[in-house]
Amino acid sequence: xxTTALNPTRxxxxxxxxxxxxxxxxxxxxxxxxxxxxxxALAIGLIAGMPAEEIVNAVNDxxxxxxxxxxxxxxxxxxxxxxxxxxxxxxxxxxxxVKRFGDQKAAWALGITGMVIAMPVFFDAGLIILIPLxxxxxxxxxxxxxxxAIPLLAGLAVGHAFIPPTPGPILVSTMLGxxxxxxILVGIFCGIFSMIVAGPVWGSICGKKYxxxxxxxxxxxxxxxxxxxxxxxxxxxIILIPLxLIILDSVSGVVPALSPVQPLFAFLGEPFVALLIATxxxxxxxxxxxxxxxxxxxxxxxxxxxxTGLILLVTACGGVxxxxxxxxxxxxxxxxxxxxxxxxIVVLAFLVAALVRICVGSATVAMTMAAGIIAAIPGIxxxxxxxxxxxxxxxxxxxxVCSHFNDSGFWLVKSLVGLDEKTTLKTWTIMExxxxxxxxxxxxxxxxxx
Numbered sequence: 001x002x003t004t005a006l007n008p009t010r011x012x013x014x015x016x017x018x019x020x021x022x023x024x025x026x027x028x029x030x031x032x033x034x035x036x037x038x039x040x041a042l043a044i045g046l047i048a049g050m051p052a053e054e055i056v057n058a059v060n061d062x063x064x065x066x067x068x069x070x071x072x073x074x075x076x077x078x079x080x081x082x083x084x085x086x087x088x089x090x091x092x093x094x095x096x097x098v099k100r101f102g103d104q105k106a107a108w109a110l111g112i113t114g115m116v117i118a119m120p121v122f123f124d125a126g127l128i129i130l131i132p133l134x135x136x137x138x139x140x141x142x143x144x145x146x147x148x149a150i151p152l153l154a155g156l157a158v159g160h161a162f163i164p165p166t167p168g169p170i171l172v173s174t175m176l177g178x179x180x181x182x183x184i185l186v187g188i189f190c191g192i193f194s195m196i197v198a199g200p201v202w203g204s205i206c207g208k209k210y211x212x213x214x215x216x217x218x219x220x221x222x223x224x225x226x227x228x229x230x231x232x233x234x235x236x237x238i239i240l241i242p243l244x245l246i247i248l249d250s251v252s253g254v255v256p257a258l259s260p261v262q263p264l265f266a267f268l269g270e271p272f273v274a275l276l277i278a279t280x281x282x283x284x285x286x287x288x289x290x291x292x293x294x295x296x297x298x299x300x301x302x303x304x305x306x307x308t309g310l311i312l313l314v315t316a317c318g319g320v321x322x323x324x325x326x327x328x329x330x331x332x333x334x335x336x337x338x339x340x341x342x343x344x345i346v347v348l349a350f351l352v353a354a355l356v357r358i359c360v361g362s363a364t365v366a367m368t369m370a371a372g373i374i375a376a377i378p379g380i381x382x383x384x385x386x387x388x389x390x391x392x393x394x395x396x397x398x399x400x401v402c403s404h405f406n407d408s409g410f411w412l413v414k415s416l417v418g419l420d421e422k423t424t425l426k427t428w429t430i431m432e433x434x435x436x437x438x439x440x441x442x443x444x445x446x447x448x449x450x
Contacts, residue, residue, distance in 0.1 A: 011048050011330045018044030019369075026360050027406070033365050034310070037317040041324045048328045058323040066319025067312060070167070070174050074308050076275040077165040080242075080282055081121035082304030083297070087286035088228065089235040090117045090129045096232040098137065106137050107151040111199035114155020115163070115191055116239060122307065123160040124412060127153070131416055135214045145214055147207025149417050150431055154199035157435045161363070161396040162187035162194070165242055165275055168367050171315045172395045175322055175371040177381055178388035180271050181250025184243055186389040186446060190397070190439035198434035206427045215418040230286055238281050245274035250385075311364060318368025322375045331376030345383070346394045346447045349374050350440045353398025361406030366399035387450035393443035400436035403429050 022040030025031040045055040084090060093116060097109035110133070117126045134148035164170050164180055164187070173183045249269020252258040258265070267273060287297045325331050353370035357363060374380065374391060383391075403410050404425065414424040
């Protein structure tokens, strides 16, 4: 659809006013993010002078085109993660890696576990499942809880931000139209460096500087019964199914030797097919073989879909914002402004996401708004898949930094770990900023070769 020829000054004013309305609704009046984004997007269109018919088209196209690329993935990912959670798969990874690494390097094991678990399991659930192990190690070694909790939190934050099938990078890559295989490859590189810097390194500093005892309510908890946990390599294999299939699809498209089997990999590597295969494998291997009936699995998987509604609706409204910006012609204005500043799109993506994150607190809203603005820039689809994957990682990094009082994650960590607000700011907030900034720097370096 062609953009409307509107006055550039009026377009910029409309965008500023619309975004201010959006932020005020969320920050001042605590309006639900979906409503706030939708009102902000409509305000931009009306103030810019878009015909009512075009605004309606932008809403319909934004919702339809955004959800068709993400709805199945978020739903399947939630069910996959739920089975992994109830079967004890997360504990299996953590306990096995801690044994292999030993108590002295257990912080590294927790960081790796968190990064892997946060890909299919929501951050909050992963933290609640694994934090007892961090406390158990702290109790055994008589160290500060932060020595082990920070690496675990860093790993969970990294997996949650950078590596599909977690919803964040999926929604950004959908808006930017980038192959998910490239997003996974770049996300893994960004995630590894981010986890090391913000996890074991920063966790060691925090553990020495702040002694936080194990909370009383978990100090006397029973140890995990390892005999009831599933096999370690079974869990690893199931988690790797969707990642391997999606990456094989991307690789087969550029490696001539794999061209005969490329159609097969293209089908199996389609993200929803790859996740469907992994979910069915989890149902059979972790569900039915571990004593769950099909009726119990159905309830578990249905329950897991409850939080996905909010994610999908906020994402859909972000798509509306993107299409309003695009159809109004503001994308051209932004593109010209970026070109005149000679500012790399990767840097712009990080800065926009970071500003929204600081103001609003929600990483999902920050990713959605930043992706909508970047996707509206003309010619964005002509960039290489690798560069777009780096842009996706930059958005994820910006949406992770500076977690503070307006972020629900801040209060969850404070209460679970047993910190006061000041210590949470000095530990968790800096950790989140290290995760986002390190990931962005790695993405920026990779983008130089795209």
